[in-house]
Amino acid sequence: MKTFVELGINDDILKSLLSLGFEDPTPVQSQVIPLMLEQQVDLVALAQTGTGKTAAFGIPLIQLTDSRSRKTQSLILCPTRELCMQVAGDLAVFSKFIKGLNVLPIYGGSSIDQQIRALRKGVQIIVATPGRLNDLIKRGRVDISAVQCVVFDEADEMLQMGFQEELNAILAQTPAEKNTWLFSATMSKEVKSISRRYMSDPVELTIGRMNAGAENVRHDYYMVHIGNRYPALKRIVDNSPDNYSIIFCRTRRETNEVASKLIQDGYNADALHGELTQAQRDQVMKKFRSKNLQILVATDVAARGLDVNDLTHVINFNLPDDAASYTHRSGRTGRAGRTGISVALVLAKERYKIRQIEKNLKKKFKQCRIPTGQEVCKNQLVSLVDVVTKVEVDHEQIDPLYTEIAEKFAHLDREELIKKFVSREFNRFLEYYKYAPDLNVSEKAQRRPVKTGQPRRESYSSGGDKQQFTRFFLNVGRRDGVMPQGLLGKINDASGIGRIKVGKIDIMRNSVLLEAESRFTPQILDAFQHMTINGKTVSIEVARENRGASRPKAGGKRVSKGRRFNKAA
Numbered sequence: 061m062k063t064f065v066e067l068g069i070n071d072d073i074l075k076s077l078l079s080l081g082f083e084d085p086t087p088v089q090s091q092v093i094p095l096m097l098e099q100q101v102d103l104v105a106l107a108q109t110g111t112g113k114t115a116a117f118g119i120p121l122i123q124l125t126d127s128r129s130r131k132t133q134s135l136i137l138c139p140t141r142e143l144c145m146q147v148a149g150d151l152a153v154f155s156k157f158i159k160g161l162n163v164l165p166i167y168g169g170s171s172i173d174q175q176i177r178a179l180r181k182g183v184q185i186i187v188a189t190p191g192r193l194n195d196l197i198k199r200g201r202v203d204i205s206a207v208q209c210v211v212f213d214e215a216d217e218m219l220q221m222g223f224q225e226e227l228n229a230i231l232a233q234t235p236a237e238k239n240t241w242l243f244s245a246t247m248s249k250e251v252k253s254i255s256r257r258y259m260s261d262p263v264e265l266t267i268g269r270m271n272a273g274a275e276n277v278r279h280d281y282y283m284v285h286i287g288n289r290y291p292a293l294k295r296i297v298d299n300s301p302d303n304y305s306i307i308f309c310r311t312r313r314e315t316n317e318v319a320s321k322l323i324q325d326g327y328n329a330d331a332l333h334g335e336l337t338q339a340q341r342d343q344v345m346k347k348f349r350s351k352n353l354q355i356l357v358a359t360d361v362a363a364r365g366l367d368v369n370d371l372t373h374v375i376n377f378n379l380p381d382d383a384a385s386y387t388h389r390s391g392r393t394g395r396a397g398r399t400g401i402s403v404a405l406v407l408a409k410e411r412y413k414i415r416q417i418e419k420n421l422k423k424k425f426k427q428c429r430i431p432t433g434q435e436v437c438k439n440q441l442v443s444l445v446d447v448v449t450k451v452e453v454d455h456e457q458i459d460p461l462y463t464e465i466a467e468k469f470a471h472l473d474r475e476e477l478i479k480k481f482v483s484r485e486f487n488r489f490l491e492y493y494k495y496a497p498d499l500n501v502s503e504k505a506q507r508r509p510v511k512t513g514q515p516r517r518e519s520y521s522s523g524g525d526k527q528q529f530t531r532f533f534l535n536v537g538r539r540d541g542v543m544p545q546g547l548l549g550k551i552n553d554a555s556g557i558g559r560i561k562v563g564k565i566d567i568m569r570n571s572v573l574l575e576a577e578s579r580f581t582p583q584i585l586d587a588f589q590h591m592t593i594n595g596k597t598v599s600i601e602v603a604r605e606n607r608g609a610s611r612p613k614a615g616g617k618r619v620s621k622g623r624r625f626n627k628a629a
């Protein structure tokens with residue numbers, strides 16, 4: 061493998077690469093940089109984000125720029141404001157030792173006057189989103205008639221977002237004699253048509269395989285029952301205590317719902333979707349980039365241009381409709397040489413989507429078991445012990461207090477002390493997962509053919525016992541105005557499941573005993589946990605008799621005597 065020096069990069073740029081800690085070129089850089097420096101050609105490069113493609117086109121562009129001339133010599137077009145800022149920022153860093161070289165990002169949603177003023181000073185490299193650049197062209201505020209190189213970054217995204225018309229208008233302003241370089245993660249029909257239309261005999265490079273997912277991404281899928289997506293998601297997140305992830309949803313509503321539930325359940329999560337204002341978007345992204353936010357729940361469109369390097373997981377709460385979107389989603393992990401995991405939650409009837417994506421990626425998914433409550437707890441415990449082992453002790457502050465602390469703990473032996481500390485941190489998990497059912501879809505249900513268009517009446521069996529009911533105890537009752545219909549409605553709405561079978565409901569003066577299907581225990585606990593009924597905060601627990609103790613006294617009126625009824629969805 062060649063070094064940066066051997067690729068022909070000049071000293072000023074080498075100095076900045078060194079300051080960034082770039083030691084060796086990435087594969088896309090090794091292939092693209094010498095080609096661009098030595099030959100005046102058009103290029104179509106299929107490269108995922110995270111492969112170092114910004115430096116691959118940015119370095120030769122900078123090196124070929126005449127910084128003594130004030131004319132705009134290069135134009136980079138990006139699909140989103142975020143990518144535009146990112147690319148311009150990277151290029152500014154690569155060129156920081158070159159006097160007089162100006163790089164300007166031009167994007168919508170910020171002051172056009174400021175951008176006009178900056179353009180007047182003379183900008184050699186413009187990085188722009190098509191909409192705003194086109195606007196400036198129409199106002200006669202930007203001159204791209206001397207451009208020698210145009211780069212389409214993430215061309216597939218740009219076309220998918222419907223920028224074709226703007227691109228035509230922009231390219232009409234550039235000279236016929238120029239180089240055009242196109243970078244794309246996927247070779248879509250639209251990308252092919254752009255290369256045919258605007259490029260002459262381009263060199264084609266595929267870095268990694270055609271349409272392949274990032275090389276160091278593992279693809280896992282979990283088979284779930286329709287009502288279990290959220291609890292399964294929680295298990296997966298809980299099972300990897302260090303996770304830093306994006307959860308992809310299909311709609312704004314789903315994004316909001318998942319984010320709200322996670323927040324309610326105590327996770328450090330937030331939502332990113334199209335309804336947010338630009339300022340709110342920026343704030344969420346900033347929090348996520350700086351890792352003050354651990355989980356970002358997003359739609360595909362909203363996550364465009366979000367560039368984060370060390371995601372541990374990309375989670376497909378719902379699979380996208382097309383395989384190319386999956387490639388984009390999963391390419392957000394496993395970047396800059398790191399490994400990553402792309403996870404999909406799928407229903408039995410969605411298995412065909414996995415097969416389609418596998419074909420597109422030319423990679424196999426691994427079907428995984430949803431971890432049991434016990435497995436999650438064990439993993440959390442190991443991680444807690446790891447964290448505690450690595451905690452740095454500030455001896456200066458702690459040592460003077462130590463004698464007093466030791467005295468207070470004197471009556472506890474080592475084992476008892478460890479158990480107490482661990483429980484202090486850990487009881488929330490132990491409590492939540494105590495009665496957690498197996499969420500895996502049985503082998504039989506997985507093989508069962510699915511008639512599309514017809515909701516299935518039978519449900520997946522967990523542990524093989526379809527009829528098993530659990531009794532729940534709620535701290536609200538008749539006095540709080542609780543009615544059976546209301547309880548059913550709450551289960552239906554809050555759990556989002558709609559098909560939980562409910563058994564007997566005893567409504568007493570101050571409490572309720574409610575029977576419902578055991579396999580939905582986590583969802584039912586979840587559904588009521590943060591609820592208020594007529595101003596009173598509800599607490600719900602599995603009634604003691606389920607734990608082998610006696611049942612709380614039922615001093616109330618039995619509302620539905622022994623009647624079992626199916627909840628309508």
Ligand code: AMP
Nearest residue numbers: 082084085086109110111112113114396
């Ligand atoms: P990109 O594909 O351009 O978004 O780059 C992904 C990440 O890799 C960015 O954070 C870059 O700073 C980093 N990167 C790019 N080239 C190198 C290199 N040669 N060595 C180390 N990191 C790199």
